[in-house]
Amino acid sequence: CGFEPIFLGYSRCVLKPKTTEEVAKILAFCNNNRIAVCPQGGNTGLVGGSVPVFDEIVLCTSQMNTIYSINDTSGVLVCQAGCILENLDKALEEHGLMMPLDLGAKGSCHIGGNLSTNAGGLRLLRYGNLHGTVLGLEAVKADGEIIDLLSTLKKDNTGFHLKHLFIGSEGALGVVTKVAIQCPAKPKATNLAFLGLESFSHILKVLKKAKGDLGEILASCEMIDQSTLDVCTCNLKLKSPLAEFPFYMLIETHGSSDAHDQEKLNLFLEDVMLSKLILDGIVTNEPSKMKNIWDLRERITEGFVRDGYVFKYDISLPIEHFYSLVPVMRERLAGTEGIVRVSGYGHLGDGNVHFQVSCKQFSNEILHQIEPFVYEYTSKLRGSISAEHGIGFRKPKYIHYSKSPESIVIMKELKKMFDPNGILNPYKVLPM
Amino acid sequence: CGFEPIFLGYSRCVLKPKTTEEVAKILAFCNNNRIAVCPQGGNTGLVGGSVPVFDEIVLCTSQMNTIYSINDTSGVLVCQAGCILENLDKALEEHGLMMPLDLGAKGSCHIGGNLSTNAGGLRLLRYGNLHGTVLGLEAVKADGEIIDLLSTLKKDNTGFHLKHLFIGSEGALGVVTKVAIQCPAKPKATNLAFLGLESFSHILKVLKKAKGDLGEILASCEMIDQSTLDVCTCNLKLKSPLAEFPFYMLIETHGSSDAHDQEKLNLFLEDVMLSKLILDGIVTNEPSKMKNIWDLRERITEGFVRDGYVFKYDISLPIEHFYSLVPVMRERLAGTEGIVRVSGYGHLGDGNVHFQVSCKQFSNEILHQIEPFVYEYTSKLRGSISAEHGIGFRKPKYIHYSKSPESIVIMKELKKMFDPNGILNPYKVLPM
Numbered sequence: 024c025g026f027e028p029i030f031l032g033y034s035r036c037v038l039k040p041k042t043t044e045e046v047a048k049i050l051a052f053c054n055n056n057r058i059a060v061c062p063q064g065g066n067t068g069l070v071g072g073s074v075p076v077f078d079e080i081v082l083c084t085s086q087m088n089t090i091y092s093i094n095d096t097s098g099v100l101v102c103q104a105g106c107i108l109e110n111l112d113k114a115l116e117e118h119g120l121m122m123p124l125d126l127g128a129k130g131s132c133h134i135g136g137n138l139s140t141n142a143g144g145l146r147l148l149r150y151g152n153l154h155g156t157v158l159g160l161e162a163v164k165a166d167g168e169i170i171d172l173l174s175t176l177k178k179d180n181t182g183f184h185l186k187h188l189f190i191g192s193e194g195a196l197g198v199v200t201k202v203a204i205q206c207p208a209k210p211k212a213t214n215l216a217f218l219g220l221e222s223f224s225h226i227l228k229v230l231k232k233a234k235g236d237l238g239e240i241l242a243s244c245e246m247i248d249q250s251t252l253d254v255c256t257c258n259l260k261l262k263s264p265l266a267e268f269p270f271y272m273l274i275e276t277h278g279s280s281d282a283h284d285q286e287k288l289n290l291f292l293e294d295v296m297l298s299k300l301i302l303d304g305i306v307t308n309e310p311s312k313m314k315n316i317w318d319l320r321e322r323i324t325e326g327f328v329r330d331g332y333v334f335k336y337d338i339s340l341p342i343e344h345f346y347s348l349v350p351v352m353r354e355r356l357a358g359t360e361g362i363v364r365v366s367g368y369g370h371l372g373d374g375n376v377h378f379q380v381s382c383k384q385f386s387n388e389i390l391h392q393i394e395p396f397v398y399e400y401t402s403k404l405r406g407s408i409s410a411e412h413g414i415g416f417r418k419p420k421y422i423h424y425s426k427s428p429e430s431i432v433i434m435k436e437l438k439k440m441f442d443p444n445g446i447l448n449p450y451k452v453l454p455m
Numbered sequence: 456c457g458f459e460p461i462f463l464g465y466s467r468c469v470l471k472p473k474t475t476e477e478v479a480k481i482l483a484f485c486n487n488n489r490i491a492v493c494p495q496g497g498n499t500g501l502v503g504g505s506v507p508v509f510d511e512i513v514l515c516t517s518q519m520n521t522i523y524s525i526n527d528t529s530g531v532l533v534c535q536a537g538c539i540l541e542n543l544d545k546a547l548e549e550h551g552l553m554m555p556l557d558l559g560a561k562g563s564c565h566i567g568g569n570l571s572t573n574a575g576g577l578r579l580l581r582y583g584n585l586h587g588t589v590l591g592l593e594a595v596k597a598d599g600e601i602i603d604l605l606s607t608l609k610k611d612n613t614g615f616h617l618k619h620l621f622i623g624s625e626g627a628l629g630v631v632t633k634v635a636i637q638c639p640a641k642p643k644a645t646n647l648a649f650l651g652l653e654s655f656s657h658i659l660k661v662l663k664k665a666k667g668d669l670g671e672i673l674a675s676c677e678m679i680d681q682s683t684l685d686v687c688t689c690n691l692k693l694k695s696p697l698a699e700f701p702f703y704m705l706i707e708t709h710g711s712s713d714a715h716d717q718e719k720l721n722l723f724l725e726d727v728m729l730s731k732l733i734l735d736g737i738v739t740n741e742p743s744k745m746k747n748i749w750d751l752r753e754r755i756t757e758g759f760v761r762d763g764y765v766f767k768y769d770i771s772l773p774i775e776h777f778y779s780l781v782p783v784m785r786e787r788l789a790g791t792e793g794i795v796r797v798s799g800y801g802h803l804g805d806g807n808v809h810f811q812v813s814c815k816q817f818s819n820e821i822l823h824q825i826e827p828f829v830y831e832y833t834s835k836l837r838g839s840i841s842a843e844h845g846i847g848f849r850k851p852k853y854i855h856y857s858k859s860p861e862s863i864v865i866m867k868e869l870k871k872m873f874d875p876n877g878i879l880n881p882y883k884v885l886p887m
Contacts, residue, residue: 155587
């Protein structure tokens with residue numbers, strides 16, 4: 024993102040409908056009267072997608088929180104768009120199920136917002152993305168027409184697959200009102216390994232081996248570099264269970280037999296130790312120890328704030344290049360005054376690196392050394408300049424770094440087709 | 456489908472381009488001259504989607520069979536659309552990987568056709584559908600414009616997710632020319648259980664238990680009723696390893712440790728035996744025995760042909776109703792002359808039942824007793840009248856049984872936007 028937060032709208036009207044029909048009436052009225060609407064879920068987005076820019080009416084889904092059904096056998100959950108992710112997870116627990124996605128914002132984010140932003144998160148490696156797990160949805164178009172795509176079926180090849188137009192389009196094509204999602208069985212066993220490594224090339228080898236050896240139980244595979252871990256250990260005074268190493272990996276397994284999973288993990292660890300792919304490592308299934316390790320990953324954002332000002336980027340790169348931006352940027356910024364650290368961490372298993380430059384305070388000079396270079400670098404490697412956070416209000420002018428001109432033209436045509444008056448989430452997603 | 460095959464076009468021109476640029480030139484020419492085009496992959500579809508209806512030019516992808524890259528670490532395969540599925544699987548094997556989908560037609564079907572029809576198949580339960588596993592694609596629009604969506608990234612939230620428009624739209628919105636797909640590790644261990652059961656309600660209980668107990672290793676969960684098995688044992692003289700039971704289940708596991716997987720399967724079987732959920736069952740990991748059991752599933756279509764004429768339906772239903780059509784239809788057809796059998800089998804884990812009525816010969820009277828009743832029944836339960844086979848030429852007039860009028864209007868608008876002259880696969884997918 025790279026700018027000071029400016030996520031502050033001037034709306035004087037927040038509407039909180041309870042039903043799809045109410046959403047439809049609101050949108051029909053706004054469309055007829057050319058009133059702009061900003062759909063909002065839990066308002067936890069990081070690119071301003073759910074924040075009004077000027078005086079849009081805020082259409083908030085917080086009252087749309089009914090769970091319609093949970094099917095024990097098929098694992099299908101059907102609910103309204105305003106259900107909070109964590110509440111859904113809790114409701115599923117009684118049925119031996121869980122949500123296929125998990126994010127830091129789970130306590131406030133709405134499932135409708137998750138769909139609209141194609142939220143990724145920590146379990147994607149194992150349970151797949153929302154295009155795969157969402158079975159159906161209901162959405163309301165800008166003109167108030169209700170589009171019923173609320174299938175609960177895993178297979179339905181009857182015509183064009185329209186639901187995907189509403190997944191990840193950030194409320195610009197319609198407002199998601201109901202969701203049907205495929206939920207996996209809640210794992211009976213969870214184990215976590217925390218590893219110290221010497222180099223990124225070793226990380227790639229360990230990733231490959233983990234995919235082969237742990238295959239079906241591999242649930243998360245994250246990496247953190249030393250400089251990033253420091254924001255937790257130095258800034259937040261968290262304790263790391265390992266000594267200092269250039270790189271760390273967190274590998275979590277989900278399975279149905281603790282004994283089997285531990286055996287697999289231990290064999291895997293013995294192998295990578297013996298072949299010197301890792302320098303040290305621990306495995307645990309104790310909840311408190313697992314939490315302490317996950318804190319080293321999940322509290323990174325909080326830790327960075329203590330550095331001063333942070334330029335943050337959410338980038339996907341082909342796996343060999345996952346970490347390459349960090350040394351390149353370190354060299355580029357060498358000698359620049361005010362830099363605290365240049366570092367990277369993130370969802371290694373998904374090729375999604377969180378890259379940041381922290382400095383004592385915001386500086387235009389540093390900004391211009393980072394941007395647009397960081398986007399050009401990503402674009403040259405055919406990476407994504409927004410892996411999981413979306414485009415929102417922040418990034419429309421950068422979208423061309425990841426999307427071809429022809430694609431952007433199609434997106435604009437789709438926008439015109441679905442929302443000819445442009446009332447839905449204006450100034451967002453697409454460049455003017 | 457319910458009609459005599461009429462899959463015979465009158466094309467006098469088949470073009471076999473080798474490159475995307477050639478596809479683009481062909482389409483630009485045809486679009487300018489209002490010449491209809493029928494995109495064709497391996498021509499293995501079951502609803503006539505790849506067969507010209509009148510004198511369309513056939514645009515065949517068979518010469519577009521280059522594999523560009525296989526990435527050992529990320530598991531990403533990039534190739535041209537005309538690669539044969541089985542060839543891709545073989546190429547991946549050397550890298551310890553496999554394709555996330557597997558179909559009976561794998562020896563001839565093209566990956567581009569798989570995408571265009573959103574092919575399902577036998578591994579979907581475990582590895583997910585193509586909307587989840589396809590990372591990127593390249594397609595050519597009707598006017599010859601090349602749309603580069605060939606991302607190899609698992610996460611890319613930059614704008615609307617356009618690639619899904621080309622997955623499952625049966626070549627009506629564009630011709631898929633290149634594919635990037637996420638491939639899982641090839642399992643080190645495969646085990647197969649074949650179970651005999653008393654009732655469908657027991658099947659549902661065993662399915663639920665299998666999902667919980669076998670969770671991460673569950674790869675396929677199929678069911679066959681006695682009447683369907685008979686077409687293999689009586690018509691084809693195949694041997695079943697079990698005595699006769701009203702229902703059968705095939706449960707295949709894929710895992711990274713044979714010992715662990717066998718232990719899980721054996722524990723599961725002991726439990727379902729003890730609790731009398733199953734009447735008998737065997738487990739094997741011997742390739743020849745597994746093949747014999749899978750033959751009982753995969754040769755069903757061949758076996759049915761010996762009955763005479765077969766009315767076949769590929770239907771998705773909510774899991775509780777998976778089998779309900781069979782007894783309802785048996786009652787409806789009771790006493791009708793010429794009926795050989797009314798039976799059901801299919802991808803239980805995906806809620807996709809293959810339902811058929813076989814008779815000595817085609818009869819209009821029987822047809823009208825089955826249709827449109829079978830579609831109305833499916834529609835009432837919000838099922839899909841084409842779970843995995845698609846709409847093609849055969850079913851446009853039935854699409855309204857599974858899709859709302861509003862959805863069909865949007866589909867028609869999309870068709871107009873992407874192919875204003877209607878040159879791509881005319882008379883298919885959408886109703887006139």
